[in-house]
Amino acid sequence: MREDTMVEILCGYGIQEPQLQFLRHNENRTYEVIDSATGEHYLFRVHQPLTRNFEGLQQTDKGLLTELQLLEELGQRSELIAQKPVWHGSGNLLTHIEHEGKRIPSSLLTWVEGAVFRKETCESDPVIARELGAHIASLHRFFRSYHPQFDFDSRPSQGIERNSLMIAQIHRGVEQGLFGEEEFRCVEQTIGLVNSRLESLGKSEETYGIIHGDLNMSNIILTPEGEICFIDFGLCGSGYYLFDVGMGTLVVPPEQRLDFLAGYYGDSGDVPDTVRVLLEGWMLIAVLGYYAFQMENQAVHPWIRERMPGFCTNLCRPYLSGERVMERFKV
Structure with missing residues (x-):
């Protein structure tokens, strides 16, 4: 160009x-x-x-x-x-x-001038994890009050349909020799379980609306004044609020995830087990979404080839068997 x-x-x-x-x-x-x-x-x-x-x-x-x-x-x-x-x-x-x-x-x-959010950010200032949760809650409050000029059908959505589409995208990894059918079946079952739980949850004003859709570390900025700023709303659209919360949970160290959740929910961060199960499902979907997006990007193929077996063994299979996995995700 x-x-x-x-x-x-x-x-x-x-x-x-x-x-x-x-x-x-x-x-x-x-x-x-x-x-x-x-x-x-x-x-x-x-x-x-x-x-x-x-x-x-x-x-x-x-x-x-x-x-x-x-x-x-x-x-x-x-x-x-x-x-x-x-x-x-x-x-x-x-x-x-x-x-x-x-x-x-x-x-x-x-x-917006600032530094990209890093694991070390929370380690040097543990309060940041709680502040991040509170900022995502503020963003969701704005979204709930926002009345767009255009229907958000013109934007991406994060839900059952998008999760199902990811299955076909991730199968390309088998076709390209990045991982085997066994890993793919594990991923397929994981997405299927998350979707079945979302079907049971349904959609309501409390659970579903406009979300950021891509709150990974590179889209969270700390300004020189120490303020948190969310950038890159390129995937903003309709979805479950827990997807944003799940991505936010992923970016803070395991030992500070309850602080993050306390910032979002305004309590001890000890969320009900029914919510935690859904939250962990969205954490898995967030990682799998990255795999799906990058499946045609050959530069990322070595990373996917190395990570997918461990992702299935350490996270997907335990989740499928009913174990809690929130603390097992590494930053």
């Missing part, structure tokens, strides 16, 4: 002599942008997924506009720190790049 094309678009946002620094390419191409005149930093996203497993409703114009409008409301109506969408001089939130015969959408967000 030509840099001069991107520079031309960025100038349309009023950025003078923009400097671009490539960051990564997963579901989007992302760049840090510096305005040479003001020194302001921005995040420029070209919504072109790396592999087909990253494709989805979130890259359509309607899906992207739904995300951008949510971010604008989050910045205006909550106390949470959030990246804000930047309007183009044409009066649009989205711009488009012509590349290899395709019209690819792009967007610009404000930059």
